[in-house]
Amino acid sequence: MSDAREVILGRIRAAVGGAPDRVAYDQIGREYQRKGSLDREACLHLLKDRLLDYDSEILEVGSEAEIGGAVEEALRRAGEHSVLVAEAFPKNWLPSAAEVVVDAALATEQLDGLGTVLTTCEAAVAATGTIILVHEGAQGRRAVTLLPDHHICVLARQQVVETVPEALAAISSSRRMAMTTISGPSATSDIEMTRIRGVHGPRRLSVVLYGE
Numbered sequence: 001m002s003d004a005r006e007v008i009l010g011r012i013r014a015a016v017g018g019a020p021d022r023v024a025y026d027q028i029g030r031e032y033q034r035k036g037s038l039d040r041e042a043c044l045h046l047l048k049d050r051l052l053d054y055d056s057e058i059l060e061v062g063s064e065a066e067i068g069g070a071v072e073e074a075l076r077r078a079g080e081h082s083v084l085v086a087e088a089f090p091k092n093w094l095p096s097a098a099e100v101v102v103d104a105a106l107a108t109e110q111l112d113g114l115g116t117v118l119t120t121c122e123a124a125v126a127a128t129g130t131i132i133l134v135h136e137g138a139q140g141r142r143a144v145t146l147l148p149d150h151h152i153c154v155l156a157r158q159q160v161v162e163t164v165p166e167a168l169a170a171i172s173s174s175r176r177m178a179m180t181t182i183s184g185p186s187a188t189s190d191i192e193m194t195r196i197r198g199v200h201g202p203r204r205l206s207v208v209l210y211g212e
Contacts, residue, residue, distance in 0.1 A: 036127070036162025043126045043162050048209075050129025054184025057206040067093040067154055067210055071118060074152050074206040084117045084148060086140040093154060094118075103144050111143055116150040117202070122179075123167040124160045131155065131207070132167055133180045142178050151182070151202040157211040 051058055059070040072095040082099035094100050120138040124131045131153055133139045161167050186201035197203035
C-alpha cells in the first residue's frame with residue numbers, strides 16, 4: 001500500500017513540478033462578467049422576477065417609515081405573531097403589533113422554537129436572485145437565519161446590483177465575518193426529484209423592499 005501511495009504522489013509531483021507555487025492575485029484571469037449592463041429599474045425588475053420564480057414573497061414600500069407595517073403584513077400572511085431580531089436591528093423598523101424577541105445568544109433549542117426571524121442584509125444580486133448576509137449587526141448570527149421557519153429580510157433598493165462581482169465588491173475586504181447567500185426559500189430534491197422545503201434553512205422567505 002505504501003509503494004502505491006508513493007507512486008501516486010510521485011506522478012502528482014511530476015505533473016505539477018513546473019507550475020509556480022502561487023499565481024499573483026492581479027494575474028488571475030477574470031474574463032467573466034464583472035459589471036452589469038442594466039439600468040436601475042431593469043435591475044430591480046430582474047431581481048423581483050428571480051425572487052418570485054424562487055417562490056419568495058415581496059413586499060414593497062416607499063420609505064423606512066413603512067417597513068414595520070410591511071413586516072406585520074408578512075407575519076399576518078404566515079400566521080405568525082412574534083419575530084426574532086438581533087440586538088442591533090433598528091427599533092423604528094420593528095412591527096408594533098407583534099411580540100419581538102431579541103437574540104441574546106439564545107440556545108439552539110430556543111431558536112428552533114421560534115417561527116420567524118427578521119434581519120437586514122448586505123446586498124442583493126439581480127442576475128441570480130440572491131440575497132447576501134454578512135453575519136454581524138442587524139443581519140444577526142448565522143444560526144438565527146437558519147433555524148426559524150420564516151425569514152423576513154429588509155432590503156434597500158440601492159443595495160441591489162446586477163452581478164455577483166459587484167455585490168462582493170461592495171463588501172469590505174477587511175471584514176472577516178461569516179457570509180450566507182440566499183436564493184429563495186430553502187429547498188432540495190431527493191433522488192426521485194421530490195422537492196422538499198426547509199431542509200437547510202427557512203422554508204419561507206419574505207423580502208421587504210424599500211427606498212427610492
